[in-house]
Amino acid sequence: MAHDIRILTEAELRAMVPLDTGLVDVVEAAFVALAGGQVIMPPILSMDLAAVHGEVDVKTAYIPGLDSFALKVSTGFFDNAAKGLPSLGGLMTVFSATTGQVQAVLLDNGFLTDMRTAAAGAVAARHLAPAEVTTAGVIGTGLQARLQMRAAHLVRPFDRVLVWGRDTEKAAACAADLAEALGIEAEVVRDPAVLVQRAQLVVTTTPARAPVLQAEWLHPGLHVTAMGSDAPGKGELAPEALLRADLYVADRLSQVERLGELRAAIEAGIWTRGTPPELGAVITGAHPGRQSPDDITIADLTGTGAQDTAIATHVLGLPC
């Protein structure tokens, strides 16, 4: 019963998978499939290992029409830094969608998650941001801050990027990296309110547990993507911001209610708009999305197993 199984390391995957519009299209297709209602995506399996300051999350999804499905394990072990090891890790296992046989083990240490998360941000920007974005802003200074801006620039080629972070040195490093990567002006701002005010597209990329973006900062013609919240205690936007926006869009309703920005708004009892649309419905046109250049829109991204299956299947179709 032996059959060939591809084992790909993080280094191999980094060489194979660029952050480009092809990848954005792959992740966009996953959101379209999700909207079609045919995707089978069980709730995330989570294991909290408090005794070792660790957590394990498992996501999977079956997308009809794709040859494969992925099962992704993400690990976070927060004593690792003291050991000189990365806190985050994990891998994807890829199975045949027709026989269940293991096709590949992608030892990516979270790299593919980083890429599909950035690509999802670009999908949100493509379908929700105003057509013209000259200035983008990012809140947060980590890897996703860089990747989100690089991905967004693929679909809205802004000519200036603003960076805010609690640590000004890290913000400067992030801005320098973005200036080099994108060949545009990159500027550290001292006040996140100013960042939001000057930008037409803002992405929040923090693990914040208290809002880093206030409702009163929102202005006409702004799109905000909040991608940092992925657990019940997290949230980057003031809950009132969701009401102040003309449109709030979820990546997956069943997830944002528990893990995303919507959770705090529901818990605060201020969410009065019923069932929000999912990003896939905006992409297909089932929901009209942004109605005017002056609308304020928010996308809430918690990360879905469908994105994992999409990128993993994409990887198996790439030349080595």
Added chain:
Amino acid sequence: MAHDIRILTEAELRAMVPLDTGLVDVVEAAFVALAGGQVIMPPILSMDLAAVHGEVDVKTAYIPGLDSFALKVSTGFFDNAAKGLPSLGGLMTVFSATTGQVQAVLLDNGFLTDMRTAAAGAVAARHLAPAEVTTAGVIGTGLQARLQMRAAHLVRPFDRVLVWGRDTEKAAACAADLAEALGIEAEVVRDPAVLVQRAQLVVTTTPARAPVLQAEWLHPGLHVTAMGSDAPGKGELAPEALLRADLYVADRLSQVERLGELRAAIEAGIWTRGTPPELGAVITGAHPGRQSPDDITIADLTGTGAQDTAIATHVLGLPC
């Protein structure tokens, strides 16, 4: 961030992992750990892929004191037989319990599940069967029928084994294999009632959705292990059998209520004994277990992530 990851194939694992008392001890220790209440074992993640007649189950557990934890994916794709492929498959990924880093990928195609399941049967027999078992019986004629009897023989060296299955030819093949493997008499019986009547230890190993073992067949001095039911629609024992037994023991209460023999008894409204003990409590002596050679005992095994973590950690400690 590269680090060594062991990749072991099914063939390598088969050469490394014998079904012996060492393995029974490893799985017994997992039940003891479960009973201690310190194991972290999330609910099973299940994905039903009706469109392709497939199903995917994911189990995991963290056992304090072990260096590793496993995450196991089991696949069942029931159109595979027509393609000349095995229906069941899967793999285990093994992580460091302190850093979360991937230590190994065990491409076992379900072999380790088969082994840890058989070993769990032996643990149940060791702690619940009468001290003297001269005749054992197995209901079912598949791989687990063979493995359960081989495993039980390690702890109760019976000198005769009885086999019943709906297909007499398969029963004969199973009996022949057991006679050769164990060097004892093996006999096909035409009536499962007779099999139960003549045996002191019976293991049911079928995917039955209607009882294959009736309550009135139970007799003093009998132990029954039911290991076939692992899904809400399955069940091998008549629900009344659980009441007729002096002692009913679960591998994991939260699982048998949904997936095991207890489910049907609860649904039928006949379960009146409150919370049954778990096997681990019988092993540790927290529950007295069998009180007399004439007691009738039943063990209900649904399979736990703790067993997977136990065998996977065991494998990593074996010489190659």
